[in-house]
Amino acid sequence: MAELLSHVLIAYALATAASWHYEWLTKRWVAIAMIGALLPDINRIGLFVTDATLESALGVPFDLNAVHTLGGVVLLAVVGAMVVDTHHRRTFGVLLAGALSHLLVDGLKVYADGAAGAWLYPLTWYRHPTPSLYVSADPAVLAVAGLAALLVWLRDRTRPKPETDQ
Template sequence: MAELLSHVLVAYVCFTVASWKLDWLTKRWVAVGTIGALLPDLNRIGLFVSDASLEAAFGVPFRIGAIHTLGGTLLLAGVGAVVVADEHRRAFGVLLAGGLSHLFVDALKVYADGAAGAWLYPVTWLRHPTPNLYVSSDPWVLLSAGALAAVVASIDRYRTR
């Protein structure tokens, strides 16, 4: 859970800072971007539903792990953009940017074999070497993301007065 919250906080920081320069990036779109940061972790549904049951439901071969890739994020951002009542293209871009922030942060964490996951699928199956900057279960990751988000939120509140 801490990792999921840290992804949301990182996206909040990125979108809020970007909103200081981009007039169209209102609080609504910052919220949509933070939701986009949750998209890659929808692969956690695999804890409750098997790939075989999803294959039976959809009628096509399905791997739930593919959601935590560039292709899965593109697909989910497209579905999310269709759900938005207006401004589908902007919703797609903001959801995708949130998902990409999630994938980028995950590309920096420690993996046992020293290579990140194949998050660039369907572009490539390449598993790039990771800089091993953090372990996702370390408390300092959440604490630093929370502290940074608190600083940005207070600056943003001061700017809107």
């Protein structure tokens, strides 16, 4: 759970910092980016439901691990963009940005064989060498992500707001 919270905090920090440069990126969109950071870990549903159960329900072969790839998060962002009333393209982009932050951070963690997962699928099956910067269960990762989010939150609260002409 600490890793999931870390991804949400990282997405918050990145989206909030980006909101300082893009006027349209309000707190609503920051929250949507945070939801996007959760998308790759939807494959955790596999802890409760087997692939065989999903295959019989959907009628097609299905593997939940495909969700934790570029192709999987693009499809989930498309579905997420379709369920909103307006701003479909913006919703897609913000959801995808949050999900990409998740995939990029996961590309830096330690893997037993020294290569990250094939998260670039369907573009390639290549598994790039990982710098092995952290172990996902390390509480220091959550502490660093929490500190970064706190610093961004404090900066966001104290920064001067742009004046609007009325």
